[in-house]
Amino acid sequence: MKNWLLLTIAMLVIGVLAACAPEREESATAEEPETDTTEETETNETEKKEEVTEADKPEKLVVWEDKDKGIGLDAAIASFEEEFGIPVEYREMDMATEIREQLRLDGPTGQGPDVVTLPHDQIGQVVIEGLIAPLEVEETVTGIYTESSIAAQTYDGKLYGLPKATETPVFIYNKELMPEPVATFDELFKFSKEMAGTDQYGFLALWDNFYFGNSIMQGHGGYVFGGEDGVQDSQDIGVNNEGAVEGAAYIQQWYEEIFPSGIIGESGGSAKDGLFQEGKVASVMDGPWAFQGLNEIGMDYGVTPLPTLPNGEYPITFMGVKGWHVSNFSQNKEWATILVEWIANEENAKIRFEETKEIPPVKTLIDDPIIAEDEGAQAVAIQSERAIPMPNIPEMAEVWEPMAQALQLIATGDSEPQEALEEAHSTISSQIELNHSGN
Incomplete structure (x- = not known):
């Protein structure tokens, strides 16, 4: 780092000196003999760096x-x-x-x-x-x-x-209930179905929360904002495209056949965590922030990346x-x-x-x-x-609530995925126009 800093600051100084002497640069010709000035240049750079960095050093x-x-x-x-x-x-x-x-x-x-x-x-x-x-x-x-x-x-x-x-969220499993992790969500769904009717669950996730649910939608081809060259386009909203609807339908299937009703809404996270820590859940989708609590209760758990979706793709989580x-x-x-x-x-x-x-x-x-x-x-x-x-543009603030409402309607079966996502898209677009038209 020290050598790099020496070179960087020295080159800045040399650039300034060169800019101040254009006539000398223009007078140089290809016929001038080349000389090896590497050692002299390095010495000058070191001296200039020391002179520049010692000046204007802050007190702290x-x-x-x-x-x-x-x-x-x-x-x-x-x-x-x-x-x-x-x-x-x-x-x-x-x-x-x-x-x-x-x-x-x-x-x-x-x-x-x-x-x-x-x-x-x-x-x-x-x-x-x-x-x-x-x-x-x-x-x-x-x-x-x-x-x-x-x-x-x-x-x-x-x-x-x-x-x-x-x-980013990962797959966490209780080795007492699931000795080896599954590789696919198809396997996980089958494993979870076999536990139906008991007081235990094969897998739980907060897919009515867009932070987690988006991974399934995006893994099927949905997206939040489009854009090019790293610049996000808040007018290109993909939360209701064909892939997003397909992913939401898959989410609905889990809520209809596997997940208990208690993990929907604001209290869903604490309900999920409680069941998992009580040893009633074989696996969950959660983030690294969960590791400390599991260590404290002494759970023998494993962690892997998320399994593949039925379409063969990996869930694309928010990071x-x-x-x-x-x-x-x-x-x-x-x-x-x-x-x-x-x-x-x-x-x-x-x-x-x-x-x-x-x-x-x-x-x-x-x-x-x-x-x-x-x-x-x-x-x-x-x-x-x-x-x-996660999109870092201010317009993302308008996405969370409409998508949470849509996913909760989908999870409870009160709305079909297409209808709920169309409504969310409309709300997001309107709110962006209302609150960010000057951006």
């Missing part, structure tokens, strides 16, 4: 980190301070709700941070509000991360963060990517960017995983023994490659 940098996750930053901060001589402080806050709200208040007053962590689905809104700055880094930096995780950190064609951790971002109010954006690169690099991402168990989307770490030998982490890593980032 401030990071806002997620609640109870600061332990994953300690090693990275210690090595950054040793390398660059800049103290770094961090403050823990709730990432999903508190950081964005506090940045709106503290940023303009100069009391805010230089670096913040946020869930990627908030990026579109905070960019529109001017809360975070575009991130200018080399392709050698972004190249270490999975393509989908970089896409999650991109809005309107610009990069606004570096990935920190990824999460959430937590990232590091530079505050648009920071007076030290260049150094804040260097800090983001430092704390998100491969070495520090690995250390952070050891401390927090949050899975970094760093390509080389997927096959590293630290993740490859961790069954839960490996399952999330593989499923993440089959996932798509």
